[in-house]
Amino acid sequence: MASPANSQDKxxxxEVIDMIGMGPAQIRAGLLxxxxxMADGAELLLIGSVADTLSREWELSRFLKGFVVTIVYTGLMVGNIASGPVGVRFGRREAVLTSYFCIFCFSILSSTASCIGFLLAWRFVVGFGIGVGQPAWMAIASEITPSRCRILTAAITQSLFSVGEIYAAFLLQIDDPSLKHLDWRRIIQMxxxxxxxxxxxxxxxxxxSPSYLQLKGRHAEAMLVLDSMRRDNGAEVSVDFRLPPQPSPAASENFLGVLQRQGQIILGSKLLFPTFAVAFSCFITNLSYFGSLYAFPQVLSDLVDKGAAKQLFLGALWEMPGIVLGCFLGMLYPRITSLKFYLTMLxxxxxxxxVGGNNRDRHWAFDVCLFTGYYGVKMAAQLGFVLxxxxxxxxxxxxxxxxxCGVCLAGGRLAAMLGPLFFEGITALTGTWLAFFLTMAAGAVLNLWISDLIPETAHLILDEEPAKES
Known part of the structure; x- marks a missing residue:
């Protein structure tokens, strides 16, 4: 193996990641x-589906019934924020392993809860575990994927959320297709x-992640990871790479020092406004998806009566084309152009x-507007998640x-937490669901306006330097 001595001709x-290319190494990492x-999709669908059963069994108030779901989102948000310092202090890989450990152990504990207090505590930690793992995996994925294929990896990862939903739906179907008499303890265990x-x-x-190993000054270990990736992908290239001019202080700082240093970077003069713009984009994307996920069953039950369940199933199917479209746009067009297309579409x-829902009885054309809008929202939200x-x-x-990444995702989790409460509040205030969807449309337009604050990153080769602002 080549010497780790620093040389400007390396x-x-x-660039080494780009030369290794895309192949089995990334597929294996992506599945793991x-x-x-996948855990996120399964947990959110399962806990939402058993909420009615829990409410009847423990005679919960409407607030506590909803809070059983909200507490998971709360844990997710806290976990997203904690993922940064945990990932740098202990490693991105270790954050992912911690995520799986927390989800498994505290899901099992959730199934043994004897009262609502214990259940809320364990579900919070389950959400925290998911939140810790997601930004860490996203960092690994970008750091081991060639620049031209990063959006493809992101799209495949997003599709695993739907795989988790399918697994959860399978469990629910086996237990009780009516969802009225679920064995919630067994379902959570499965x-x-x-x-x-x-x-x-x-x-x-x-x-x-080889980037994490480089940050820690563990050059030889980084080269071993790169060599394994090279062999998996069958690439005949050298894996020796040029070291940065100065070692990263993160290698020797304590936890609080790491957190302070990272905070100064993401909230510094170069990245403050981009961080705000991306966090707001995450907020709008999550509000459009999770807010609608809560609102659509209630709205559609009024609009299409007995066909509501069928429309929920069809709407879920329309999420997959959104992921494919996000991958297509991300690979062929600049990030900002793709983001503007998504927000305009949303x-x-x-x-x-x-328009369709408010005028459905007037003409068949409004039915077209209604269902085009409904399927379009499901598709656009997944497109937004990818981009x-x-x-x-x-x-x-x-x-x-x-x-x-964790701070930006936390902005989205805040929207997921507030979405159901916002829908109920604004519907009670105005007497109609129209204001909820109109507010989301206004948010998308505002997001479109501030998207120019985000630097262009398509085909950027990731290294230790921050992206340049455009």
Whole structure:
């Protein structure tokens, strides 16, 4: 193996990743690390589905019934923020393993809860575990993927969320298709099986991020990871890379020092406004998806009566084309152009849903508007997740990537937490659901206006330097 001595004629770490190319190394890592998104989809659908059963069994108030779901989102948000310092202090790989451990152990504990207090505590930690793992995996994915394929990796990862939903739906279908008499303890236990399997497989087979190893001054270990990737992908290239001029202080700082340094980077003069713009984009994307996820069953039950359940199923199917479209746009067009297309689409389909739903009895054309808007919202939200989350991962330097991404994702989790409460509040205030969707459309337009604050990162080779502002 080549000497680690620094030399200006050697490629950077990011350039070595590009030369190794895309192949089995990234697929293996994606199936192992990307499982945190599958766990997210399964856990959110399961806990939401058993809320009615819990409410009847324990005679919960409407607030506590909703809070059983909200507490998971709260844990997710806290976990997203904590992921940065945890990832730098202990490693991105270790954050993913911790995520699987927390999801499994505290899901099992949730199934044994004897009162609402214990259940809320354990579900918070389950959400925290998911939140810790997601930004860490997103950092690993970007740091081991060639620049031209990063959006493809992001799209595949996002699709695992839907795989988790499918697994959860399978469990629910087996237990009780009517969802009225679910054995919630057994369902939660079965939902913990995939995280356990992923933990057992990831511990020996998921590699540490080479960028993290470089930050820690562990050059030889980084080269071993790169060599393994090279062999997996069949690439005949040298894996020796040029060291940065100065070692990263993160290698010797304590936890609080790491947190302070990362905070200064993501909230510094170069990245303050991009961080705000991406966090707001995450907020709008999550509000449009999770807010609508809560609102659509209630709205559609009024609009299409007995066909509501069928429309919920069809709407879920329309999420997959959104992921494919996000991958297509991300690979062929600049990030900002793709983001503007997504936000324009989101505002348009929300307005179509409003117009169609408010005038459905007048003409068949309004039915077209209604369902075009509904399917469009489901599709646009997934398109947004692929694009926005990828940008959140690309605008930061390696040292602060996990924290920066976690802060942006936390902005989205805040929207997920507030979405159901906002829908209920604004509907009670105005007497109609129209104001909720109109507010989301206005948010998409505002997001479109501030998207120019985000630097362009398409085809950027990730290394220790932050992205330049455009």
């Amino acid at each position: 490629p950077t770490l990011g 690390g990307g499982g945190v998104w 939902g913990a099986v995939p995280p356990l399997l992923l933990l057992c497989l990831s511990a020996p087979f998921l590699h540490q 505002a348009t389909v929300l307005l179509l849903f409003i 926005v989350y990828q940008v959140a991962n690309e605008i930061y330097p390696a040292e602060a990537r996990t924290l920066g």
